[in-house]
Amino acid sequence: MQNNLGKHSRVTIAGDEINLDRLREVTGDKPTYEMLMKHFHIPPQKYFNMATDTVDKNAGGSASDRIALICDRDDRSQVTYSYQDLAALSNNLASFLQKKGVGKGDVVACFAGQGIESAMAHLAAYKIGAIVAPLSQLYGPEAVRHVLQDCNPRVIVTEQLLWERIATTVEDIGIELAIISDNKEITKNRLDFQSILDIPASRDFVSAKTSVNDPALLLYTSGSTGMPKGILHRQGLLRGYLSSVSLFYEMHMNEEGQRLWTISDWSWVAGIFNVMLTGWYFGHAVVAGDQKFTPSWTFSFLEKHSISHCFLTPTALKRLAETKDPRGAWPGIALRAIGTGGEPLPAAVLEWGQRELGAPINEFYGLTEVNHLIGNCSRLWSIKPGSMGRAYPGHTITVLDENRVPVKDGVVGEIAARQDDPTLFIEYWQNESRTRAIQHGEWILTGDYGYRDEDGYFWYKGREDDLIKSAGYRIGPAEIEDALVSHPEVVEAAVIGVPDEDRGHAIKAFVSLSNPENASDQLVTELQNHVKTTLAYFKYPRIVEFVNQFPLTSTGKINRKELRRQENAQWN
Incomplete structure (x- = not known):
C-alpha cells in the first residue's frame, strides 16, 4: 500500500499488537478508525507455535520471573506460576507425552x-x-462421550472430580492414557497429573517447529442438529486474534502489569483467546478462577486480584449492572476495559460500565469458525448501542443477498467474511461436505443475518437456522430434544429460544407425554434435571410447556419456525 508515510506505511502485529503509540507513529496524533483500516496489515509468517511464541518467548526474556498464572479455586488455595515455571512444567509434560508416543497430529483431550x-x-x-481438544466442564457424561468418540484422543488430561463423573461412561472408548489431578487410583494407564509434572523433561527435548497452518486446536460447539461439532484450527490462529483483543481491551496490551480474567470456560474462544493465550503472548498475568457466578463473588474476585481486563457475557454484565455503587462496596476494583459478545448489550449496561466501574465495555461479534470479525474500541470510535460495531482491521466483512451478491448499506442479508480471514478455521472435524457448505466463492457464510449502516456499523437481525443464543452460549435444540425424549415419560419434544431480558434468549421446551395426565410441576423439575445431567447445566430448558400436538411442516417435521412465531407474537 503506497502513501507518503514511508517505512511506517502499515501498522502490523509482527511481534507487536495495535497500541496507541505505534498507531500515532503511523497516523498522527489523532488516529481514526479509517486510518487504522487503511494502514493495518498482518505480515506473512511461515512458522508459529502457540506455546513457544507465547510462554516460552517470555520465559526466555526479561519477563521470565514475571507472574504468568494465578490459580484461585473456591478460596481453598492460591498458587502462582511465573513464565519460567510454565515453560519448564509444560516441557516436562510435553516430553512425557512424547515418550508415550504422542506426537504431531495426535489429539490430546482436556476436560478441566x-x-x-x-x-x-x-x-x-x-x-x-x-x-488439543478442550471439553467444557459443564458437559454431562453423554456429551463428553460423544466428543471423545468423535476426536479419538490418545490422552485425556482431567481432574479427579470430573473424571469420576465420566469414567464409567467412557471406559469402553479406548483412551490410552488418563492424566488426572488429585488421582486417587493410580494404575498403569491412569496417572497422577502432579507426579508427571515433577518428572524433568529429557535433556534432548525440543519443541516442535510448527507451521502457521499445522492443526493445533479442536473446539467443540453446538450445531443446529445433534451433539457438539468439532471445529479444527491452526497454530497461527492466535495471530489473527491479537489485533482485535488489543482493540476491545482499549489498546492497553503493550503496557506492563495487566491482569486478565474471564468467568467463561477455557474450553471456548472466550477463555482461550480473549484471556489465556493472548495474555501470555503479551507477557501479562492470567488469573484462573471459575466459581459459580454471582454478582457479589464476581466483584470480590475482580477486587481481590486487581483484574484490569476481562471478558464477561452480556448476561453476566446485566446481572452485575443490578448492583448499585459497586466501587463503594469494592473500592479496590481496578478494571480498565471489558470485552463482551454473544448478544446485543443494552445501552443502559454500557453506560453503567463507564459510570460505575470507569471501564468501557466493548462488544464484538464472530463465530467459532471465523471470529472477532466486528466490534468496538471506544478509544478510537464511538459505540452505537445495539450495534455489533465495525469490521475489525484484518477482516473483510460484507452482507449478501439470497443470490450471494453483496447488498447496499441498510439492506438485510447474510453476514459473510472473506476466505482469507486471519481467524478462519481449517475444517469441520472430518466433515468435508459441511466445511464446503459454508463456503461460497470468496466468502465464508456465517448463517447470521443483519445489515451495515451508512457509517459502517453492523446490526444483528437473526439467524437462518435454529441455533439458540443464550447467555453467550450457542446451543443446538436437537441435542436437548434428544435428551428429553430419552426420558421414559416423553414421547416427543421441540426446543426453541424465547426472548429473555437477562440471557438474550431462554431455552423453552414443548413436550408431549405418553400419559398427559402425568404433567406436573414436579415432572418439569425432573425433566430439567434430566437435561442438566445428560448434557450440561447451561442447556436445560428454563421453560417447559406440555402440549398434545405440534405444528408440522409439509414434510411432517416439527415446525420450530411456527413455534417461534407464536412465542414472539405473545412476547410482543
Missing part, C-alpha cells in the same frame, strides 16, 4: 476447569505438534 491442568494440556500439546 480454569487452572494449571488446562494450561499444561494446551501448552504441552502445542509444543509436540499435537491437537
Whole structure:
C-alpha cells in the first residue's frame, strides 16, 4: 500500500499488537478508525507455535520471573506460576507425552476447569505438534462421550472430580492414557497429573517447529442438529486474534502489569483467546478462577486480584449492572476495559460500565469458525448501542443477498467474511461436505443475518437456522430434544429460544407425554434435571410447556419456525 508515510506505511502485529503509540507513529496524533483500516496489515509468517511464541518467548526474556498464572479455586488455595515455571512444567509434560508416543497430529483431550491442568494440556500439546481438544466442564457424561468418540484422543488430561463423573461412561472408548489431578487410583494407564509434572523433561527435548497452518486446536460447539461439532484450527490462529483483543481491551496490551480474567470456560474462544493465550503472548498475568457466578463473588474476585481486563457475557454484565455503587462496596476494583459478545448489550449496561466501574465495555461479534470479525474500541470510535460495531482491521466483512451478491448499506442479508480471514478455521472435524457448505466463492457464510449502516456499523437481525443464543452460549435444540425424549415419560419434544431480558434468549421446551395426565410441576423439575445431567447445566430448558400436538411442516417435521412465531407474537 503506497502513501507518503514511508517505512511506517502499515501498522502490523509482527511481534507487536495495535497500541496507541505505534498507531500515532503511523497516523498522527489523532488516529481514526479509517486510518487504522487503511494502514493495518498482518505480515506473512511461515512458522508459529502457540506455546513457544507465547510462554516460552517470555520465559526466555526479561519477563521470565514475571507472574504468568494465578490459580484461585473456591478460596481453598492460591498458587502462582511465573513464565519460567510454565515453560519448564509444560516441557516436562510435553516430553512425557512424547515418550508415550504422542506426537504431531495426535489429539490430546482436556476436560478441566480454569487452572494449571488446562494450561499444561494446551501448552504441552502445542509444543509436540499435537491437537488439543478442550471439553467444557459443564458437559454431562453423554456429551463428553460423544466428543471423545468423535476426536479419538490418545490422552485425556482431567481432574479427579470430573473424571469420576465420566469414567464409567467412557471406559469402553479406548483412551490410552488418563492424566488426572488429585488421582486417587493410580494404575498403569491412569496417572497422577502432579507426579508427571515433577518428572524433568529429557535433556534432548525440543519443541516442535510448527507451521502457521499445522492443526493445533479442536473446539467443540453446538450445531443446529445433534451433539457438539468439532471445529479444527491452526497454530497461527492466535495471530489473527491479537489485533482485535488489543482493540476491545482499549489498546492497553503493550503496557506492563495487566491482569486478565474471564468467568467463561477455557474450553471456548472466550477463555482461550480473549484471556489465556493472548495474555501470555503479551507477557501479562492470567488469573484462573471459575466459581459459580454471582454478582457479589464476581466483584470480590475482580477486587481481590486487581483484574484490569476481562471478558464477561452480556448476561453476566446485566446481572452485575443490578448492583448499585459497586466501587463503594469494592473500592479496590481496578478494571480498565471489558470485552463482551454473544448478544446485543443494552445501552443502559454500557453506560453503567463507564459510570460505575470507569471501564468501557466493548462488544464484538464472530463465530467459532471465523471470529472477532466486528466490534468496538471506544478509544478510537464511538459505540452505537445495539450495534455489533465495525469490521475489525484484518477482516473483510460484507452482507449478501439470497443470490450471494453483496447488498447496499441498510439492506438485510447474510453476514459473510472473506476466505482469507486471519481467524478462519481449517475444517469441520472430518466433515468435508459441511466445511464446503459454508463456503461460497470468496466468502465464508456465517448463517447470521443483519445489515451495515451508512457509517459502517453492523446490526444483528437473526439467524437462518435454529441455533439458540443464550447467555453467550450457542446451543443446538436437537441435542436437548434428544435428551428429553430419552426420558421414559416423553414421547416427543421441540426446543426453541424465547426472548429473555437477562440471557438474550431462554431455552423453552414443548413436550408431549405418553400419559398427559402425568404433567406436573414436579415432572418439569425432573425433566430439567434430566437435561442438566445428560448434557450440561447451561442447556436445560428454563421453560417447559406440555402440549398434545405440534405444528408440522409439509414434510411432517416439527415446525420450530411456527413455534417461534407464536412465542414472539405473545412476547410482543
